[in-house]
Amino acid sequence: MSSKTRLKRRYEKWAIRRGHRIVAGIDESGVGPLAGPVVAAAVILSEHTFANRIDDCKRLTSKARLSAYEEILRHCIVNVSVIHHGVIDAINIYNASKLAMEKAVIGLPLKPDYLLVDGRRELTLPYERRSIIKGDRRCLSIACASIVAKVWRDRIMERLHELFPCYGFKNHKGYGTAAHFRQLKRYGPSPIHRLSYEPIRQLLTYRIRRKRK
16 A cells, blocks of 8 residues: 555445455535535545545645546546536525535445445435545545545636636635625625525515615
């Protein structure tokens, strides 16, 4: 195991010792932002030993994330699911992130028989599973999934920036930064903002009241 790779296959080996053959790690990116989709990834590890550091995506620089992402795609079995803002508004972010995770697993070309899931989401899938709090910091396959989901979503937000450049999505990726709120107050919500989120609802209410005066 490379010294750059902090995490080991502890949870994956634990599942295999209990008779499971194909173990997938699942994580998502994009629960907190005010705009854009939520993205989930499912990753099945190979016997490959990573040259790049694999860790919680938030602990990696953007350059390190990208290098790790490319290595994961080359050597692991990966599937990604994207749930857009309209669905988030319709069913709420908890259910949308859960749906994204389920679709990521269902779309894997190799069907797992055990899941390692970041956090406490109760997935409605016919597989045995283990929920791991802060799994992206403790479990190798979940960390891989966190990196893939993060890079995938960031790229979506960079493309959306080209459609809606005034909001600065390429910089903050839809999160509620001070710069993002300034642009929201100036321009109002874009077609990709999550209207069910309280800061956006408050802004819409404020703008409606101003128009009525």
